[in-house]
Amino acid sequence: MSFLNLRLAPNERVLINGAVIENGDRPTKIAIRTPNVRVLRLRDAMHPDDAKTPVSIACYTAQMILMGDIEPGEGHRQLLVAIEQLSQVFTDHDSRQLLAEATEKVAEDKIYVVMRRLRDLLPREARLFAFNQ
Secondary structure, eight states: OOOEEEEEOTTOEEEETTEEEEOOSSOEEEEEOSTTOOEEEGGGOOOGGGOOSHHHHHHHHHHHHHHTSSOHHHHHHHHHHHHHHHHTTOOSHHHHHHHHHHHHHHHTTOHHHHHHHHHTTHHHHHHHHHHTO
16 A cells, blocks of 8 residues: 655645645654545645746646646646647657656646656746747
8 A cells, every 4th residue: 555655844834635734843754544635735836826838837737636626637638738738849858758757647646746747847948938038
């Protein structure tokens, strides 16, 4: 049986199935043993105003699934469409690998990992936009 281990810094907040949990004054480790729990570290959360580019919109879509604001089936569809569109722009090997892993993790419903892989593309996207200006 697999489960998720979270290590929380002092006063760190995390969203678990829609509930905001705030850690106390000491570092803490939490083991989540229930499958299909939606977890989002609030330090990783993106503000809606920051979702302005294709990669950031895909990241925000993943975040919305984790927060429970998009039905997972519809969110998965939106993510797969976004990843397909991004794969037409990001043609280098490393980016393709990140997108392939993101696609695989959507299929496995590991949305936090999807969000992290997509976030790895943000600096590359920023360089592309800077180059094209």
